[in-house]
Amino acid sequence: MPSQHAVLLPENKDIPPVKFLINTSLLSCLLALAGPALAAEPFILDDAAYRRHVQTLASDEFEGRAPLSHGEQLTLDYLQQEFKRLGLAPAFGNSYLQSVPMAKITADQSMQLKVGELNFANGTDFTARTQQVVPRVELKDSELVFVGYGIKAPEYGWDDYAGVDVKGKTVIVLVNDPGFATQDPALFKGNAMTYYGRWTYKYEEGARQGAKAVFIVHEDAPAAYGWGVVKNSNTNTKFTLVDQDNNQSQIGVMGWLQYAAARQILAGAGLDLEALKQEALKPGFKARNLGLKANLVLNNQIERAESHNVAAILKGSERPDETLVMHGHWDHLGAAGEEGKKEILNGAVDNASGVAGVLELARYFKELEGADRPKRSIIFSAFTAEETGLIGAQYFAEHPPVPTAQLVSFLNIDGMNMDKGVDYILRYGDGVSELESYLSDAAKAQGRSVKPDPRAQNGLMFRSDHFALAQQGVPGLLFxxxxxxxxxxxxxxxxxxxxxxxxxxxxxxxxxxLSLISSILNRLANNNDWPKWLEESDFKKRRALDGR
Incomplete structure (x- = not known):
């Protein structure tokens, strides 16, 4: 007999709720005609289970799910319990947990930045921190160099570091990239931020060039947030992964400068910041040695600890070594405020909603049987410390349970639409990978359109866990x-x-x-496709190293 599920029509003020029956076998056939390789049984949300997951993970008892807290242990226990209940195998050998070695670095906030005769106040004029796991980082008479946007991008014919030696020096760079500043779609990607515009790239490139410190000049529009966000994010305890060299290959000082402070520094070198900004918009910009020296001391309190990623695996029926990842980060921000006045930041939408979605998709795929069982394996994962720099994702990407050459793609939920349905799905990135066609096909099958990211200038494509896997060459989609x-x-x-x-x-x-995501997952889990990167990038080059 055809299987049936009860579905409740959406309520409105004129029509009372009506329960009716859908012949899901017939619906499955219709959906299969609309899009290739869809499951015989369509995804049906278990409303009660989903609500239970979100309500539990976002409860005050879980204390905001901060890494290295009691809330982390409660979260790990809950997710392991749910994966066991679903009958899914551990993804990390005989364990659902992957230990993530971390350092907790708290800098003494009484620091001052001195440039020549000028003194700048921490938090007001600048911020500075480090990911080097050392008790002290010092800039002592460090030569200052202005390097435009601090970008080295051969595919765009761009090299702000050409002809300048910044080894051991302090670099000042502009935020975002020239495309945003000009809004010229022919320059980088115009309004849409590229990775070259992200603050993380600025520090990485500075380290590759041998600089001791990088200070980014803050402006609200190109940064996509005000100085308050910079201050709150950089003047408190930070987490970082720890490598064998205590992160000595990373930049010594990760800094930001208030615009007024940067203008004052450049004026001290006889230069005008606004005029330099205009020069920096053109390829061939020449870096300026400012003839000034910076002094700064970072005194750090270091604590070492382990957080954890969580993941389960559903083994494929025919090609179990070929693996998809379905993901949502489990962490949030804990509590904020002073002792006695702390407010718990429960993160219900960001991202208990995404983790609950991963659990529901895990249930759905585990229940598929016989010919409907996925041919490829699917890992269902939840990583730690996304909110503090994609730390859990980076560790997973560098220490995956299967080689990256066997990872087909990485689908990532970071906040769901908890209310009324809409007639579109957002696409983050444009012309980045062939997964975009999967998104278009799945949306079309639902009668929806694909809408470009309305905040492309904010660089959201680079700010969630899928990006750490992209850096290892694995293409992904952000939902x-x-x-x-x-x-x-x-x-x-x-x-x-x-x-x-x-x-x-x-x-x-x-x-x-979740219905749309399940159709994409099912298609990828049953075809022979290895989605490719479309644009030239380091991601594409990295994937080529894996033979994909």
């Missing part, structure tokens, strides 16, 4: 709904105490998007 369906979310809930579970959520958007 994120933070603010596009709830305009109030970014302003009043994102990374704030108001991001709590709400029993009034309809979950129509969740059901809609």
């Amino acid at each position: 994120m709904s933070l603010g596009d369906t709830d305009p109030d979310y970014i302003a009043h809930k994102y990374h704030k105490g108001a991001d709590d579970y709400d029993p009034a959520w309809s979950l129509e958007g969740v059901s809609q998007d």
Whole structure:
């Protein structure tokens, strides 16, 4: 007999709720005609289970799910319990957990930056931190060099470091990239930020060039956030991975400069910042040795600890070595505020909603039987410390349970649409990889359109866990709904105490998007495709090293 599921029609003020039956076998056939290689049984959201996951993970008891906290242990216990209940095997040998070695670095905030006769105040004029696991980092009469955007991008014919030696020196660079500054679509990617515009790249390139410190000049629009975000993110305890050399290959000082402070420094060298910004918009920009010296001392308190990634695996029926990853980061920000006035930041949408989605997709694929069972393996994962720099994802990417050459793709949920469904799906990136065609096909099968990222200038494609896998050559898709369906979310809930579970959520958007994701996963899990990078990039070069 054809299988059937009860479905509740969306409520509105004129039509009472009506329960009716869908012949899901017939629906499956219709869906199969709309898109290739879809499952015989379509995804149906278990509303009660999904709500239970979000409500539990985002409860005050879990204390905001900060890494290295009691909330982490509760989260790990819950996720392992759920994977066991579903009957999924551990992804890391005989364990669901992957230890992630981390350092907790707290810099003494009484530091001052001195440039010649000028003194700058920490938090007000500048911020500085390090990921080197050492008790002290010092800039002592460090020569200052202005290097435009600090970009070395052969594919764009761009090299701000050409003809200048910055070894052991302090570099000042502009935020974002020339495409955003000019809004010229022929320059880099115009309004859409490239990775060359991300602050992480600026520090990485500075380290490759041998610089001792990099200070990024902050401006609200190209940074996509105000100075308050920079200050709050860089003047407190930070986490980092630890390598065998205590991260000595990384830049010594990761700094930001208030625009007014940067202008004052350059004026001290007889230069005008606005004029230099205009020069830096053209290829062939010549770096300027400023003839000034910087002095700064970072005194750090170091603690070492281990956090954990969590993952389970569903082995493929025919090609178990070929593996997909379905993911959502489990961590959030813990609590904020002074002792006695702390507010728990529960992160219900960001990202208990995504972890709950991963658990629901794990249930769905585990229940598929016979000919419907995926031919390739699927790892269902939740990583630590996404909010503090993709740390868990980076460790997983560098120490995967299967070689990266066997990872087909990485699908990442970082915040779901918890309310009404919409007639579109957001696409992060454009012309990046062949996975974009999978997204288009799945959206079309649902009668939806693909809408480009409305905040492409913010570089969201580089700010969630899939990016760490991209750096190892594994193509991915980001599914994120933070603010596009709830305009109030970014302003009043994102990374704030108001991001709590709400029993009034309809979950129509969740059901809609998880159905779309399940169709993409199922297609990839049963075909022979290895989605390729489309544009020339380090990601494409890295994938080629794996023979893909």
